[in-house]
Amino acid sequence: MEDKKKKFLYRILIVNLALLAVFVVLFSFYGPILAATIFENEIGLIAITIRILILGIMSFFLYRKWLRQEAIYISDAYFLFATFFGIFTWAKVYDMIYNPAVISGLFETEFILLLVKIRFFIIIANLMPILYIGLDAVLVYIDMTTNKDMKKKQFNKLRLRVILIFVLITISVIVLAPTLGFLNLVSPFITIVSFVSIAFMFLFMYKNKRLSQANGLIIGIAFICFIASSLIRTILISTNIYYSIIAEIIDIGVNLFMFTGFITKPKYAR
Structure with missing residues (x-):
């Protein structure tokens, strides 16, 4: 088992070093071009840097918690939660290039469209670990509404099909998006529906006492708060780009609240 843990640890390190x-x-390539835009909002830069550090620490803590278990599997909640925060961390690093590139006006529309598409690919990838866990709610629902218990292997196949369909649809929409306007119109719908669905799944599992490693109530509420914070971010930034500092602070609070849900067991599991 120790050898298995070392292999997983090395793989995690390799992925992060590669990123x-x-x-x-x-x-090194775009930094000099975007330097003026990046440092124009120094407070915002500090805020996003702090958020990256916090997200990274959360991911590290959860990976550490996962590796300390006697038996480890990539389907474990701690691994999936850690991966969620890990991808989130690198997404914010990407934002340090993405945001200045969009604001600066130095690049052509086609290049900005590419950057936006990459950003939404990252969002979809970030949702996968949480969606994987959240889909356990489907198994709970099937058990409640049918007389036959679905076998775990059968359910895993169903879960992978649902995830595959979701990924194919969302990626197709993003890839085929012809303009920024179209993508900006469609993408919020996809993300909001995804967040609402995930929130419902965790709340449903909490209600039916089916998630023992984390607090589904807190996670569900956190995802609802995440939707609200995203809307607030949009309003603030559209009003004044320098209000991004407020948006980052709000998001840090939501992330910490979500993290609390990931590491706190519900009362019925204590």
Whole structure:
């Protein structure tokens, strides 16, 4: 088991080092071009840097918690939660290039459209670990409404099909999006529906006492708060780009609240 843990640890490190190398290259190439825009809002830069550090620490803590278990599987809640925060961390690093590139006006529309599409690909990837856990609600519902218990293997196949369909539909929409206007119109609908669905899944599992490693009530409420914070972010930034500092602070609060749900067991599991 220790060898297995070491292999997983090395793989996690390799993935993160590879991503670090990619972003170092991107920053070395685009950093000088976007430097003026990046440092124009120094407070916002500090806020997003703090958020990256907090998200990274959350991911590290959950990976550590996962690796300390006697038996580890990539389907474990702690691994999936850690991966969620890990992807989220790198998404915010990407935002340090994405946001200045969009604001600066130095690039052509086609390039900005590409950056926006990449950003939404990251969002979809970030949802996958949480969606994987959340779909357990489907199994709970099937058990409640039918006389036959669905076997775990059968349910896993169903879960993978649902995730595959979701990924194919969302990726197709993003890839085929012809303009920024179209993507900006469709993408909020996809993300809001996804967040609402995930929130409902966790609340449903909490109500039926089917999630023992985390507090589904807190997670469900946190995702609802995440929707609200996203709307607030949009309003603030559209009013004044410098209000992004307020948006980051709100998001940090939501992330901490969500993290509390990930590490807190519900009363029925204590």
